[in-house]
Amino acid sequence: MKSYDQRPQEELSNFPTFQLFNSAEPRFPATRTIRSSVAPLIGLLMLAAGVAPAWGQTAVQQVVVELSFDGATPHRIIRDRLEATVSSVAERLLLGRPLEQVAALLPRPEEAIASVIERVAVGYAVADAAVRPSATTVVSIRMRPVRPVVREITVIPDLRALHQRVQPLLTGLLSGPAAEIQVLMTGLPVASLQWADSLIELRVRDVVEAALPGFTATIRIHPAEAAQLDLTIVPKDSRVIRNIGVRFRSTSIPIVLLDQHGPQVASMAEPLRGLPVAFAGTVRRALERMLNEQLAAYPPAADYNIVATSRIEAAETTYVTVSAESLVYRARVEARLNIGPSAPGPEVVVHLGRLVAPPLEPFLEVRLVPTPLSLTADLGFRYEVSPVSSLGVTYAPSTQETMLWTTVQVSPDLGLRGEWAVPTQVFEGTLTYRLNEFLAWELVGTSRGDVWLRLTSNL
Known part of the structure; x- marks a missing residue:
């Protein structure tokens, strides 16, 4: 039977205590080994083969650790690791021992625990240690950082995997993670970075992935009082x-004129290629602003007073929808195919207008009906109430009819139009659903009970 008056450090010489720093368990997810320079210390925390407590003796059932620091307290992930290390050392030395044997240990248990901690947690020294034996034994440790410590940290992002036009956007979004890195590393002993770097990398990866959905990060630390972190x-x-x-x-x-500029717009959107879909969806508006700046600087847009805005639909095949409107001239060509027993014949409508003031547009509409062949021209005014609604009046000299009308754009693909013919007192309503930039289905109904479908092609 082994006597408990032997040195605790000799008793603990065969157990791999320091595996705590290499543990893959979820609560200590470090991935890098912290190595002691003294090989026998890798097994300092193995309990010697001892006798079970005699009948009636009180043994240590639980160990509670109280950990404090001189100066600033380190970040939670560092503090948790140090506390877990102290707890592991104390439990392997004390748990299950009779209280009389704990009191008789030489050197004293607090001295043995402090010696092991200082060799494991490089960069920290034990300023004070105390053990209060009882069924629930309290181990109090006060630690102090060993100089030099990290005074400042420079974070240098490496964004070479991304197009240079989107790099400023990511740099701005990294300001939060950079501040977190400052808090995490400032005040740490420089020597502690040899075992804390894996903890730091896990924390940095978490904050980067939260700030930049779809991205991850790796780090490289250059230890010094003025440290540098390559991100x-x-x-x-x-x-x-x-x-x-x-x-x-x-x-x-006319769309046929705009389509000629498709390759140039695709070139403007080239920085989007390679971005994670989740990230592009999160910062869609910022990417649209970046693209809108390119569209505003596009020479044809400036030369012809055209305002162009973009809408991005993020996916592996991303579509950029450009809405382009002239600030001076309004022109469009539509081919209309009416379907139904009471439907009028097909027609081609050419709309030509000019803004004389920002909300007011006088226009001319020319209608070509192939069967029977006829060509008519209508005159009118359109007043833009808001970006999605307008009021207007049209006069048809051929029939001497006056029409009052209004339009409302419910969504980019859905619109409503109401038209009132003054002489005949007939109301006509139209519901428009746009299939794509070229085609739209329209459901038309009148107050006379006539209903038909219309397929409109925007040329």
């Missing part, structure tokens, strides 16, 4: 933007 940002998700399509929409410019 490499790379996509994490497999769903990234691989292809870019361009669509145009306009109520004032």
Whole structure:
């Protein structure tokens, strides 16, 4: 039977205590080994083969750790690791021992625990240690950082995996993680970075992935009082933007003219390629603003007073829908095919207008009806109440009819139009659903009970 008057450090010489710093358990997810320079210390915390407490003796049933620090308390992840280390050392030395044997240990248990902690937690020294034996034994440890300590940290992002036009956007979004890194590392002993770097990397990865959905990060620390951290940002998700399509929409410019500029718009959107879909969806408005700046600087837009805005639909094949409107001229060509027993014949409508004031547009509409062949022209005024609604009046000299009408754009694809013919007192309502930039279905109904479908092609 082994006597308990032997040295605790000799008793603990065969157990791999320091595996705590290599543990893959969820509450201590470090991945890098903290190595002691003294090989025998890798097993300092193995309890010697002892006798069970005699009948009636009180043994240590639980160990509670009280950990404090001289100066600033380190970040929670560092503090939790140090507390877990102290707890593991104390439990392996004390748990299950009779209280009389704990009191008789030489050197004293607090001295043995302090010696092991200082060798494991490089960069920290034990300023004071105390053990209060009882069924629930309290171990109090006060630690102090060993100079030098980290005074400042410079974070250098590496964004080379991304297009340079989107790099400023990511740099701005990294301000939060950079501040977190400052809090995490400032005040840490420089020597502690040899075992704390894996904890730091896990924390940095978490905050980067929260700030930049779809991305992850790796780090490289250059230890010093003025430390440097290289932060490499790379996509994490497999769903990234691989292809870019361009669509145009306009109520004032024929689509056939806009389509000629599709390759140039696709080139403007090239920085989107390779971005994670989740990230592009989160910062969609910022990406649209970036693209709108490119569209505003596009020479044809400036030369012809055209305002163009973009809408991004983030996916592996991302579509950029450009809404382009002239500030001076309004022109469009529509081919209409009416379907139904009471429907009028097909027609082609050419709309030509000019803004004389920002909300007011006089216009001319020319209608070509192939069967029977006829060509008519209507005159009118359109007043824009808001970006999605307008009022207007049209006069048809051929029939001497006056029409009052209004339009409301419920969504980019859904619109309503109401028209009142003054002489005949007939109301006509139209519900429009746009299939794409070229085609739209319209459901038309009148106060006379006539209903038909109309397929409109925006040329």
